[in-house]
Structure formats: C-alpha cells, structure tokens
Amino acid sequence: MKFSIKKNILLENLNNVSHAVSNKNVIPVLGGIKFELNEEGLYLTATDNDIDIQTFIEKKYIDKVEKNGSIVIQGKFLLDIVRKLPDGLINFEVIDGLKIMVYTTNSNFNLNGIDPSEFPNLNIEKSKNPIILNKKIIRKMVNQTIFASSTQESRPILTGLNIKINDNKMECIATDSYRLAKKTITLNNNVDNLINIVIPSKNIGELVKILTDEDEEIKIHIFTNKILFEFDNLLFQSRLLNGNFPDTSRLIPTDYKIKINADLNELFNVVDRASLLTSEKDKNVIKFETNGNILTVTSNTPEIGKVEEKLPINKISSEDIKIAFSAKYMMDALRTITSKDVKILLNTEISPIILNNEENDDLIQLLLPIKTY
Amino acid sequence: MKFSIKKNILLENLNNVSHAVSNKNVIPVLGGIKFELNEEGLYLTATDNDIDIQTFIEKKYIDKVEKNGSIVIQGKFLLDIVRKLPDGLINFEVIDGLKIMVYTTNSNFNLNGIDPSEFPNLNIEKSKNPIILNKKIIRKMVNQTIFASSTQESRPILTGLNIKINDNKMECIATDSYRLAKKTITLNNNVDNLINIVIPSKNIGELVKILTDEDEEIKIHIFTNKILFEFDNLLFQSRLLNGNFPDTSRLIPTDYKIKINADLNELFNVVDRASLLTSEKDKNVIKFETNGNILTVTSNTPEIGKVEEKLPINKISSEDIKIAFSAKYMMDALRTITSKDVKILLNTEISPIILNNEENDDLIQLLLPIKTY
Numbered sequence: 001m002k003f004s005i006k007k008n009i010l011l012e013n014l015n016n017v018s019h020a021v022s023n024k025n026v027i028p029v030l031g032g033i034k035f036e037l038n039e040e041g042l043y044l045t046a047t048d049n050d051i052d053i054q055t056f057i058e059k060k061y062i063d064k065v066e067k068n069g070s071i072v073i074q075g076k077f078l079l080d081i082v083r084k085l086p087d088g089l090i091n092f093e094v095i096d097g098l099k100i101m102v103y104t105t106n107s108n109f110n111l112n113g114i115d116p117s118e119f120p121n122l123n124i125e126k127s128k129n130p131i132i133l134n135k136k137i138i139r140k141m142v143n144q145t146i147f148a149s150s151t152q153e154s155r156p157i158l159t160g161l162n163i164k165i166n167d168n169k170m171e172c173i174a175t176d177s178y179r180l181a182k183k184t185i186t187l188n189n190n191v192d193n194l195i196n197i198v199i200p201s202k203n204i205g206e207l208v209k210i211l212t213d214e215d216e217e218i219k220i221h222i223f224t225n226k227i228l229f230e231f232d233n234l235l236f237q238s239r240l241l242n243g244n245f246p247d248t249s250r251l252i253p254t255d256y257k258i259k260i261n262a263d264l265n266e267l268f269n270v271v272d273r274a275s276l277l278t279s280e281k282d283k284n285v286i287k288f289e290t291n292g293n294i295l296t297v298t299s300n301t302p303e304i305g306k307v308e309e310k311l312p313i314n315k316i317s318s319e320d321i322k323i324a325f326s327a328k329y330m331m332d333a334l335r336t337i338t339s340k341d342v343k344i345l346l347n348t349e350i351s352p353i354i355l356n357n358e359e360n361d362d363l364i365q366l367l368l369p370i371k372t373y
Numbered sequence: 374m375k376f377s378i379k380k381n382i383l384l385e386n387l388n389n390v391s392h393a394v395s396n397k398n399v400i401p402v403l404g405g406i407k408f409e410l411n412e413e414g415l416y417l418t419a420t421d422n423d424i425d426i427q428t429f430i431e432k433k434y435i436d437k438v439e440k441n442g443s444i445v446i447q448g449k450f451l452l453d454i455v456r457k458l459p460d461g462l463i464n465f466e467v468i469d470g471l472k473i474m475v476y477t478t479n480s481n482f483n484l485n486g487i488d489p490s491e492f493p494n495l496n497i498e499k500s501k502n503p504i505i506l507n508k509k510i511i512r513k514m515v516n517q518t519i520f521a522s523s524t525q526e527s528r529p530i531l532t533g534l535n536i537k538i539n540d541n542k543m544e545c546i547a548t549d550s551y552r553l554a555k556k557t558i559t560l561n562n563n564v565d566n567l568i569n570i571v572i573p574s575k576n577i578g579e580l581v582k583i584l585t586d587e588d589e590e591i592k593i594h595i596f597t598n599k600i601l602f603e604f605d606n607l608l609f610q611s612r613l614l615n616g617n618f619p620d621t622s623r624l625i626p627t628d629y630k631i632k633i634n635a636d637l638n639e640l641f642n643v644v645d646r647a648s649l650l651t652s653e654k655d656k657n658v659i660k661f662e663t664n665g666n667i668l669t670v671t672s673n674t675p676e677i678g679k680v681e682e683k684l685p686i687n688k689i690s691s692e693d694i695k696i697a698f699s700a701k702y703m704m705d706a707l708r709t710i711t712s713k714d715v716k717i718l719l720n721t722e723i724s725p726i727i728l729n730n731e732e733n734d735d736l737i738q739l740l741l742p743i744k745t746y
Contacts, residue, residue: 077649077677084646099678107646111678273457273480276450304450305472305484 001037001069002093005062010090011082013044013055014075016234019206021075022048029118032072035092036116037065045122046075051203052122052237053210063089071100072114078102081109124228124235130219131165132189135211135231138218141172141183142208144336144363149201150176160198162245165191173248174201179329180248180366181336195222198245203238210236252354252366253347258321260344261314261358262295267342268334270309274299275327277307284327285370290320299327323349324372333365374410374442375466378435383463384455386417386428387448389607392579394448395421402491405445408465409489410438418495419448424576425495425610426583436462444473445487451475454482497601497608503592504538505562508584508604511591514545514556515581517709517736522574523549533571535618538564546621547574552702553621553739554709568595571618576611583609624725625739629718631694634687634731635668637715641707643682647672648700650680657700658743663693672700696722697745706738 014033022030027049036043041059045052059065071094082090085104093101094113102109142161150158155177162173168187173180207229211218221228229236271286274297278284286299295313300306323346330353334342339358346353355365387406395403400422409416414432418425432438444467455463458477466474467486475482515534523531528550535546541560546553580602584591594601602609644659647670651657659672668686673679696719703726707715712731719726728738 074677080649081646084642084649086642106643106683108681109650109678110680111650112676269457269459270479273454276453276457277482277484303485304447305482307483308481310479 001035001071002066002091003037003042003062004064004089004091005042005057007082007085007087007090009057009061013057013233014079014082016055016210017044017046017053018075018079019210020046020048020051020053023076024048029072029114029120031075032114032119033075033078034070034072034116034119036070037062037068039068045119047120047122049120050200050239051206052124052235054122054124054235056233058233069094070116071098072116072119073100073111074114077111122237124237125221125223126219126228126230127221127223129189129192130221130230131170131187131191133185133187133218133220135214135216135218137185139208139211139213141185142204144183145172145174145181146201146205147332147336148174148176148179148181148365152176157198157241157243157245159201160241160245161201161204162198163195165195167191173245175246175248178326178368179333180251180364181333182248182252182364182366184362196245197222197227198241198243199227199238200241207236207238210234251352252364253345253352256345256347256354257317258290258319258346259316260290260295260346261316261341262311262344264334264337264340264342266311268331270295270297270311271327271330271334274307274309275331277301277304278327279304283370285324285372286327286330287322287324287372289322290315292320321346321349323353324370325353325367326370329367333367336363336365374408374444375439375464376410376415376435377437377462377464378415378430380455380458380460380463382430382434386430386606387452387455389428389583390417390419390426391448391452392583393419393421393424393426396449397421402445402487402493404448405487405492406448406451407443407445407489407492409443410435410441412441418492420493420495422493423573423612424579425497425608427495427497427608429606431606442467443489444471445489445492446473446484447487450484495610497610498594498596499592499601499603500594500596502562502565503594503603504543504560504564506558506560506591506593508587508589508591510558512581512584512586514558515577517556518545518547518554519574519578520705520709521547521549521552521554521738525549530571530614530616530618532574533614533618534574534577535571536568538568540564546618548619548621551699551741552706553624553737554706555621555625555737555739557735569618570595570600571614571616572600572611573614580609580611583607625727625737626718626720626725629720629727630690631663631692631719632689633663633668633717633719634689634714635684635717637707637710637713639684640715641704643668643670643684644700644703644707647680647682648704650674650677651700652677656743658697658745659700659703660695660697660745662695663688665693694719694722696726697743698726698740699743702740706740709736709738 030048034045042057045054091103098113100111100113164171168190170185172183219230227238274286275284278299289296295311297309333355341358343356352366403421407418415430418427464476471486473484473486537544541563543558545556592603600611647659648657651672662669668684670682706728714731716729725739
C-alpha cells in the first residue's frame with residue numbers, strides 16, 4: 001500500500017472512525033484502524049466489537065495512489081500524528097509487510113502495523129427498505145431521551161434505548177425505572193412490519209457525536225441483532241440488546257387532576273438553587289408545594305441548612321399538591337424541553353410527574369415522586 | 374449582622390477569597406468565609422492555614438446596613454448560592470446568633486453559620502518599605518517559572534519558588550533538580566537588605582489566578598516566615614518555606630560551545646510530534662542531533678515505532694552535537710519563551726541545555742540531558 005492524501009480529508013475520516021477504536025488493551029487489533037486501498041478508493045474501518053464504523057474516501061480525493069493494499073495501524077497514535085502534522089500532503093507506505101511509514105517532507109514516522117487478516121469481519125449488510133430519517137431529528141431524539149437510560153448493568157436491557165415503529169409512528173423510550181423519557185416521531189415512509197428493538201444507549205450516544213446538525217438524510221437498516229446507520233461516506237453499525245424492554249405504556253397516565261404551566265428557565269433556576277443544599281446520597285430530594293398560583297420549592301438538610309423558593313405558576317385546577325422528587329432528575333428532564341413554558345402534569349403525591357413541551361406532547365418526561373414521610 | 378449588597382459586587386469578592394477556603398473537611402471553620410461588617414464596611418476573610426485572603430468592601434458599595442456584626446458562612450455553599458441567584462440585591466441577616474438568612478424576593482436560604490470566635494487570627498502585618506511590582510510582571514514571572522518546581526514532598530524546599538533580591542535586582546528560581554527556570558527582574562526601588570525567601574509554588578499559583586493582567590501596582594510585604602501581597606481591595610498572605618534553597622548559580626554555564634537559533638513554533642511542533650511515540654515511564658526521551666544547519670529530532674519505542682523529524686536551524690559553531698532529554702520538560706520550557714525564535718545553548722552531551730528568548734536572557738530555562746547509552 002502506498003498513497004498520498006491531504007491531511008484535512010484524512011483527519012476528518014480518522015476522527016469519525018476513532019469512535020469505534022477500542023481503548024481497552026486486551027485485543028491489540030481492536031485498538032487499530034484498518035486501511036484498505038483498492039481501485040475504488042480508501043476504506044477506513046474500526047471496531048471495538050460493540051460499534052463498527054467504516055468510512056470511504058473516493059479515489060478522486062486521494063492525491064497519488066502508487067500501490068493498493070491494506071494494513072491495520074494503531075488508532076490512538078495515528079490520530080495524534082495526523083492531527084499534529086502540518087497541513088498539506090501526508091504519505092503512507094507499507095514496508096517490510098507489517099511496518100507502515102507515515103511521512104511528510106520533514107517528518108517521518110515508522111510504525112508497527114498489524115496484519116489485516118487479524119481484523120474481525122464486520123458483516124455489514126444493508127436492508128432493502130431502510131428507514132429514512134433526518135440527522136437533526138435523530139440527534140434531537142437521542143439527546144432528549146438517552147440520559148434517562150440506566151447505567152447499572154444489573155438490568156442490562158435498561159441500558160438501551162427502545163425504538164418501536166408501527167406504520168409511520170416511531171417511539172423512542174429510555175428508562176432507568178425511576179424516570180422515563182419518550183419521544184414520538186412521524187416518519188415519511190410507512191414500515192411494513194412492527195419494529196421493536198433496543199440499541200445500547202452508549203452506542204447511539206457515539207453515533208450522535210459524529211452526526212452534524214444538518215438537514216440531511218440517514219438510512220437506517222434494522223436487523224434482528226444489529227442496526228446500521230448509513231450517511232455521508234460513513235457506515236455505523238451497532239449490536240442490539242437481547243431481551244424485552246419493559247412495556248411502559250401503562251406507566252404514563254392519560255388523565256391528570258392538576259395541570260401547571262411555568263416559565264421553563266425560571267423553574268429550572270428555582271430547582272437548581274433548591275438542590276444546592278441537598279446531598280447526592282439523599283438523592284437530591286426537593287419538595288414542590290402549590291398554593292393557588294404560587295409554587296413553593298423547598299429542601300432541608302439539617303447539617304447544612306434549608307432553602308425555600310417561590311415561583312408564580314399558572315395552575316388549571318382548584319386542587320393543591322405537595323410532592324417530592326429528585327432535583328437532579330427534574331433538571332435533566334427540564335434540559336430537554338425546548339419551549340418557553342413547560343407543562344407539569346400531576347395527579348397525586350404518589351403518582352408520576354409528567355413534563356411536556358408547552359404546545360405538544362411528542363416529548364414526555366416522566367419522573368417518579370419520592371416518599372419523604 | 375444585617376445588610377443588603379449587589380450580587381455582582383459580592384460575587385467578585387467571594388470568588389477572590391474562595392481561593393483560601395479549605396476543601397479538606399478536617400476543621401469546619403477553615404471551610405468557611407468570615408463576614409465582618411463594621412463602620413467602615415464589610416471584610417470577607419478565608420484561610421486554609423496555608424494561604425489567607427481578605428477582601429474589603431467599602432460601606433459605599435453596600436446598599437443597606439441595618440446592623441453590624443460578624444459570622445462565618447460555609448464557603449462552598451455560599452459561593453454556589455450567590456452565583457445562582459438572579460442579578461440584583463441579596464440580603465444577609467444573622468438570626469438566632471448562629472443561623473444566617475440569605476434572601477432575595479423569591480429565594481430564601483437559611484444556613485448554619487459558625488461562631489466567628491472560632492476563626493483563626495491571621496496576624497496580617499504590613500512592612501514599612503514594601504516592594505512595589507506590577508501585576509502583569511508578577512503574573513508573567515510566576516507563569517514562566519513555577520512549572521519547574523518539584524511536586525514531590527521528599528525535598529519540600531524544592532516545592533517552592535525562590536525569590537532573591539539584591540539592590541534593585543530580583544531573581545525568581547524554581548527547580549525540581551532535573552530542570553530549572555530562572556527569571557530576572559529589575560525593580561524600580563532599591564531594597565536595603567538582601568532578601569532570600571521561598572514561597573510555596575502552589576500558593577503563588579493561587580495568587581496568580583486572582584491577579585488581573587493589568588498594569589497596576591502590587592505592594593509586597595516580606596517577613597521572616599510570611600509574605601503579604603496587597604492590591605486592589607485585597608490582602609493575600611502566604612507562609613514561607615523554611616530551609617535553604619540550593620544555590621543554583623554554578624549550575625548555569627557562563628560559556629557555550631554551541632549556539633543554535635531555531636523558530637520557536639517549529640521547534641515546539643517537532644518536539645511535540647517526536648514525543649508522540651515516547652512513553653511517560655521512559656521519561657518521554659527524545660534525541661537531538663545537529664548536522665550543520667539541520668537539526669534531527671528522533672525517538673524510538675520498539676513496541677510502537679520510531680519517528681525522525683528534521684528542522685532547519687542557525688548554528689553558530691562548526692561543532693555538531695548529539696544530546697537526549699525529556700520532551701515534556703523541553704515543551705514546558707518552550708511554552709514560556711515569548712520571542713519568535715528561541716536560543717538553544719549547549720556544551721557537551723552531558724552538560725545542561727539552556728533555552729533563552731532570542732533577544733535577551735532575563736529568562737533562563739535549563740534542562741539536564743538524559744544519558745541514553
């Protein structure tokens with residue numbers, strides 16, 4: 001393999017595949033990036049056995065191809081090297097079979113490579129009828145939900161994001177069993193079969209890091225045990241989690257006794273300040289109490305002190321309520337709301353708290369109250 | 374104690390004193406900030422028994438004083454609270470002796486205070502003839518030297534910055550015994566007695582975080598066992614280290630066989646790239662080798678690979694040299710050089726390497742070579 005390529009083109013592609021480079025040192029080849037140069041162009045591939053990423057650089061973007069071939073180069077070092085080389089052409093040349101020279105006029109790196117035959121076969125497949133979605137919409141959907149996933153391996157299925165598609169309705173749900181985030185999207189095309197899969201939240205979080213915030217399309221190919229995202233010159237594959245995601249539909253009430261409208265920023269600041277005197281080990285508990293159109297938020301940690309915040313609200317109900325919950329979870333949920341006001345829907349002090357955008361409920365944030373007595 | 378103050382005025386002062394708030398939980402009062410309101414204004418004081426900081430807010434900047442008095446408030450919580458309260462007036466009121474209420478129209482914090490009689494007496498003194506220096510000059514002097522201090526407690530004296538003053542010449546030296554940084558400054562006023570003190574580098578590092586980058590004066594009061602910096606409305610006191618700082622004057626050669634001029638940025642980048650394939654545990658060793666007006670920089674770590682970089686230099690000497698050293702230490706030293714070119718002064722492969730600014734040598738960076746054979 002011998003070729004030359006502009007630094008900025010290579011770096012962009014290396015940055016993208018680097019999200020699948022393993023930083024565990026157990027299997028050396030998984031810490032590498034496979035370079036594969038053929039008649040069409042250059043394929044760069046990385047996998048940590050959980051996420052697989054492949055990018056393709058067309059031949060017209062490669063400045064000089066002298067010899068096709070392939071090799072695996074240690075990802076961490078290569079990325080640092082390319083980042084720190086000056087702008088301009090970078091030359092690659094495999095010598096003695098398993099050594100790779102990376103050089104410019106004044107710099108010459110001679111790296112130990114790994115035999116490409118040791119690189120895992122990724123079995124990247126495409127389906128006939130992929131789902132088409134917009135990058136911006138996926139980014140938003142993921143960012144509004146995955147934070148509610150569990151990070152505990154005790155119930156592995158809850159570390160994933162549940163995606164259900166029925167006709168043209170797509171639901172995306174994450175829950176750690178104390179809170180739940182659910183986003184509903186309308187697809188442009190109908191899907192023939194019901195789809196109900198669980199993607200590891202960590203993996204789809206990596207996908208979102210690569211996605212630009214543009215109105216461009218992504219093709220999504222779904223299989224029984226894996227999912228492939230296809231966009232730009234890139235393929236991003238993730239395994240799926242086995243098992244049944246809990247049916248959460250009955251958790252979300254359909255009717256509410258108390259509906260509150262509050263200014264989003266003001267409510268966030270009030271909760272944020274009330275949480276200052278709470279402690280992580282006590283789950284950052286704060287209390288809400290309505291009194292007509294005044295919301296009082298309090299917390300009390302005897303060793304430190306107590307706080308009381310008041311906020312004007314618009315309450316549609318003559319009933320008042322006292323309810324306690326985790327300030328951290330409330331703030332996580334409020335961060336995903338994008339309207340000026342937030343809708344808070346309540347029933348009793350022991351039933352779930354629902355947060356919505358002011359105008360619509362395509363996003364539902366649910367948190368369970370905490371009993372404090 | 375009862376008064377009201379504008380958030381931004383209080384916050385700026387709290388931020389400054391917070392650098393002396395202890396975050397070890399051993400002695401509770403050291404985690405606090407002492408508020409002391411009297412006829413002149415409000416004194417805020419914090420100490421971790423290593424650094425003491427006091428700021429003073431004149432009465433004219435306090436909006437309403439209803440009752441003088443004093444209390445110690447837990448620093449960490451208070452700073453978060455004030456930072457997160459909306460702009461405008463904040464009210465303080467001591468109730469029941471040791472409770473402090475911090476409130477605005479809609480927020481009310483009720484914090485446990487600490488009896489001010491438990492707060493240590495700081496013995497802040499001023500000398501008759503302080504040294505006068507400019508903030509900008511102190512910042513630069515400290516930033517160009519303290520990184521070379523030791524972080525190992527095995528030789529405590531080397532964890533400090535040595536300051537020597539003779540007439541109007543001030544020398545500032547840090548060394549960890551593998552490298553040395555020395556800055557010389559000319560004072561506007563003469564000092565009567567020789568001064569030779571060692572300030573803990575950590576402490577003077579905190580001072581520099583508070584100093585703005587302006588052409589304003591600081592008064593420095595030096596005592597046998599402590600030093601006081603006086604500027605703006607602030608007093609910053611640090612203990613001094615006991616013991617003799619090693620005499621390093623003979624370490625710095627007066628004559629050099631080889632003088633090299635190189636472009637600072639290019640040299641930095643070459644060393645940075647050559648260090649990519651070195652490892653921390655082998656002290657990031659790289660090798661310099663001159664061949665006429667070409668400098669070759671190499672490193673070799675058999676498990677990873679090797680690198681060779683070439684850089685055009687201007688060498689004043691017919692002799693060539695091979696020398697090895699720590700890339701990390703070289704980069705630390707190069708970061709302090711402010712001229713376009715850097716001067717590298719060498720004798721033999723086992724004698725110290727000196728780096729200077731192109732035009733003058735008021736800054737000397739010394740690093741010891743590493744024997745590699």
